[in-house]
Amino acid sequence: MDFIKNSTFNITYRKMDDKKNPKHCGACISKMPIFNSLTEEQIDLINQVRCRVKFNPGEVIFKQGTAMTHIIVINEGLVKVYIEGIDNRNLILRFVKPVSIIGGPGFFTDYKNHVTTMAVEETSACFIDIQTLTDIIKQNKDFAISLLQWVNNHTLLNYYKFIELTQKGMHGRIAGALLYLHNDVFKEQNGEISIKRQDLADLTAMSKESAIRILKELKDENIISVDGNTIILNKIDNLNNISFRG
Amino acid sequence: MDFIKNSTFNITYRKMDDKKNPKHCGACISKMPIFNSLTEEQIDLINQVRCRVKFNPGEVIFKQGTAMTHIIVINEGLVKVYIEGIDNRNLILRFVKPVSIIGGPGFFTDYKNHVTTMAVEETSACFIDIQTLTDIIKQNKDFAISLLQWVNNHTLLNYYKFIELTQKGMHGRIAGALLYLHNDVFKEQNGEISIKRQDLADLTAMSKESAIRILKELKDENIISVDGNTIILNKIDNLNNISFRG
DNA sequence: TGGAATGATTGATAAATATCAATGCGTTAT
DNA sequence: ATAACGCATTGATATTTATCAATCATTCCA
Known part of the structure; x- marks a missing residue:
């Protein structure tokens, strides 16, 4: 599991960021209130499907416009989340530091990424696929409410940002x-x-x-x-x- | 039910907008995809607790800063939703026309209104209390997901607005x-x-x-x-x- | 060691936008 | 009718902000 076979080049290489990969992601999840309501089984499930990857500064994690297949949890480092706007101008919505989840408005809508996420410092992130997450939401209504709370909190921050930027x-x-x-x-x-x-x-x-x-x-x-x-x-x-x- | 006794002045007056008040709110609800997943019982429940009120142009429906006790459904008319910012300057987020729901980021967070909602034309709105809505969400996971979808759609519109206003x-x-x-x-x-x-x-x-x-x-x-x-x-x-x- | 690339800085200038003040024009209240 | 009010309009001006061009510093690499 910790080693990946690349069949094209017949190379066995160590999975990135393996050394710091904790045995179980319960530790991370316990630091995020949004996951409070998950059962042990659900945490185990996430632990099984998640995939941890390291990014260097300047590397894009999600690109605006691509399909939204995963959400991520930032374990280490720092990322910026920004909208790519007009004439190559970007608008940074927020910086995200560990331990935090990064989703997006494509969830339950068009399943696209509407922002670009880029590592600012050396960053490691766990990818959790949308389907697993959807299954858990459907099993666990308290988690659905946590998500609503989370999204509403972000909406509120967006409101502040509107005034900040326009007034x-x-x-x-x-x-x-x-x-x-x-x-x-x-x-x-x-x-x-x-x-x-x-x-x-x-x-x-x-x-x-x-x-x-x-x-x-x-x-x-x-x-x-x-x-x-x-x-x-x-x-x-x-x-x-x-x-x-x- | 259609008449209210005002004990202070000992006047019995007709409940506002009574004439146009449909017998059951299923008709309105069927026009809003967000309510698609409600059961008959849940629609009945909403029908029992809702309270329909008419507003004249210029009248405030929700005021920013007050407690968020209800969400509303706009049945007739037109309202504007805006943030009261700095130095009495307002930022209009959107206009809402029938039949649409107006919630807010206070739901599941601090239960405050973070925007002001004002009638632009003569408007009638049905008030549905937060507690009833919360109960239904907890009963009905598909409705919770509809809400997530709805909120995410609005977030996406907010992203467009960010670029619109800043670039x-x-x-x-x-x-x-x-x-x-x-x-x-x-x-x-x-x-x-x-x-x-x-x-x-x-x-x-x-x-x-x-x-x-x-x-x-x-x-x-x-x-x-x-x-x-x-x-x-x-x-x-x-x-x-x-x-x-x- | 000498580019080449990247990012920071500065000044000069142009363009975008707000402010202020005055006026007009309907509607409403007395 | 007349005054008072709210809203729209216009011109003059000041302020804010962006753009352009040049320079400078630093790092990275061959």
């Missing part, structure tokens, strides 16, 4: 994005976050140059410190004010 | 909004739609003056005709082009 100026959006990264993505890292300029622009729906300029202003006012992709938030209160004022 | 210029957004109103809201009305200027601005996340100016340009090019709140789409292809180009 705030660039300063407010950048401050909001930095706070989001601090509070939700790079927690417990002492106010230190890490993001590429283009990603910051894609997260706030502005041009890269504009994002850089706002960042520079914040740096000049000592509200943040910048070193490459690392940004240190020196004055959170100040950022909160800027974000709030818009 | 298109004002011309594209106005054209897109006019086409949305034509295709989804004022269907089968010969290309004639009706909307206030402020609502068009709130739908496209721009100032009212900007919306008016774009509208005037389109009128000067004979792409649309304007008479008060009535707008006639003369050249749909042209609007599609403008919307597509952004």
Whole structure:
């Protein structure tokens, strides 16, 4: 099971990320409230069908437009979830860190991926096929309700994002994005976050140059410190004010 | 049941909208795919607990921030669903016409209304309490899946809206909004739609003056005709082009 | 070690969009 | 009738934001 035979080239190679592959995925699942209602049997079933894969930074996990055959659980690393929009412009919806599930609005609708998911750091993810998941949902109504709760939570975040993107100026959006990264993505890292300029622009729906300029202003006012992709938030209160004022 | 005693003023008055109140709500429910999987008993239950109310234009049905105690079904009229954002600016998420259900992301999460729903035309709506609906969901897994499908469909529309609002210029957004109103809201009305200027601005996340100016340009090019709140789409292809180009 | 590629930065400029103020125009209330 | 109100319109202007072009730094690779 841990070794895969590639018959085309007649090579036996070790399954990727095998060393860190825990014996049973109950450990991961226990960290996600959405799976609270699963029975032992259902967890076992997931454990049997799941497939763990490692991705390097920049590698696409799901591509927008392809068939949605699996959902994934991020075990390690960091990924960004974004919509590929007009003229090669992307809109980053969120960053996802371990341990979290990534689904999509294609589930129960057209079974397509409507976003692209890309590894930002070295990432390992478990793939769980839609059919298994559907079977479990049909067996377990509490799990269905958990899913509804999960989706509704995301809808709520989308509502906030609508206001963030359409009713705030660039300063407010950048401050909001930095706070989001601090509070939700790079927690417990002492106010230190890490993001590429283009990603910051894609997260706030502005041009890269504009994002850089706002960042520079914040740096000049000592509200943040910048070193490459690392940004240190020196004055959170100040950022909160800027974000709030818009 | 059709008459309500108001004890404070000792007046017996006819329940609003009583005349048009159908005997049983099966008729409405049959028009909404989301309710396909309900049993006769479950439809009867909804029929017993629902409460039909009429609203005048401009009246708020649900107010953002209040407790979410019911979902509604729009039977007649037209409502707008919008987020109340910053500095009294609103963002209209969608218009809803009969027969459709209006829920919200508060369901299964914090049980609050995260949007405001307002009647645009004279509207009648049936209120169904959350508890009854929850009971039915727990009885009927297919209904739970229908709900998931419904929510996911809305998420997908929200994704389109993200791109619409953040990656298109004002011309594209106005054209897109006019086409949305034509295709989804004022269907089968010969290309004639009706909307206030402020609502068009709130739908496209721009100032009212900007919306008016774009509208005037389109009128000067004979792409649309304007008479008060009535707008006639003369050249749909042209609007599609403008919307597509952004 | 010298490109070549990638990403960050800056300045100059143009384009997009909002704001402000004034006016007009119906409808409603007194 | 007249005032008051809400909504639409227009012009002038200010602000916001994107684009373009050039430069710089860093890494990676042959």
